[in-house]
Amino acid sequence: DGGITQSPKYLFRKEGQNVTLSCEQNLNHDAMYWYRQDPGQGLRLIYYSQIVNDFQKGDIAEGYSVSREKKESFPLTVTSAQKNPTAFYLCASSIGLQNEQFFGPGTRLTVL
């Protein structure tokens, strides 16, 4: 089955630690995205990538970093510089930037 996988489902981190969230897709989509979902705020774009080896900052990129070395993979690192990292993180992909997006199941990150 084609789709997007994210791991882990739940992640706990101590303050001051970096953590990397995994996102893999087998839909052969060029574009990939990372969103943060907080209650009552919808989805806010962290980073997006239109093609391999290229990515751009979204609205709330501070404290986050990404890489896009392979078409199917778009990992997100939440660094210690992110002041309020506890949230639900969603990865998505699409054929192009203007098309509908397909979402993964999400990773819930809790900073202790």
Next chain:
Amino acid sequence: AQSVSQHNHHVILSEAASLELGCNYSYGGTVNLFWYVQYPGQHLQLLLKYFSGDPLVKGIKGFEAEFIKSKFSFNLRKPSVQWSDAAEYFCAVNTGGFKTIFGAGTRLFVKA
């Protein structure tokens, strides 16, 4: 700045009642419009989309939405809701650029 506004954060309906969720956006040019749904414990998934043509679009599970360009609106409707429709609904707008803007979401509760 471009924005998407969903009229209600929460809606409570009885089974068989009609549903209408409001969505307005602020952009005067060509748009691609989407409604996504997030059922409890499931991935965010596409409900329906509008790119061009007939402004009344039909989606999965009996949902439909009407694009009214003069009102910058894309309201979601269903004639008779079921208990299984309880979910969070997100309106989203792409204005032709790299970013799809999501509304804050409307959570639908259905009473038996």
